Amino acid sequence: MLKEQELLRRVVAGDPRAEAEFVALFRPRLLRTSAYLLGDAGPAAEEVVEETFRFALPRLELASNIRLYDWLRQNCLRLCYVRLRIQSGIAAGQELEDGDPEPK
Numbered sequence: 001m002l003k004e005q006e007l008l009r010r011v012v013a014g015d016p017r018a019e020a021e022f023v024a025l026f027r028p029r030l031l032r033t034s035a036y037l038l039g040d041a042g043p044a045a046e047e048v049v050e051e052t053f054r055f056a057l058p059r060l061e062l063a064s065n066i067r068l069y070d071w072l073r074q075n076c077l078r079l080c081y082v083r084l085r086i087q088s089g090i091a092a093g094q095e096l097e098d099g100d101p102e103p104k
Helices: 002-012 016-038 043-063 068-097
Strands: none
Touching: 002 016, 002 043, 016 043, 016 068, 043 068
16 A cells, blocks of 8 residues: 555655556456456547556546545446446447347
């Protein structure tokens, strides 16, 4: 936990090496989470992880009193659920466009 807090302090201070270390530390676990939830370890899971970091990195100074991985995972899960809702909406729209009123 101390290592994470020190890393967080360095990332918030703008250390680019610390940011790369931060991403390298949490990326594999977030990738497993997104791949499991999306059912795909390919580009979709990678995109969700990248979106998670794009969301989280500018807000890290707000995360000083929480467990970092838990916070990152919650954001990753939220993005996965958004992606799944969008995909299911697209799938429903495609079914209607095909002229098939029955769900498949």
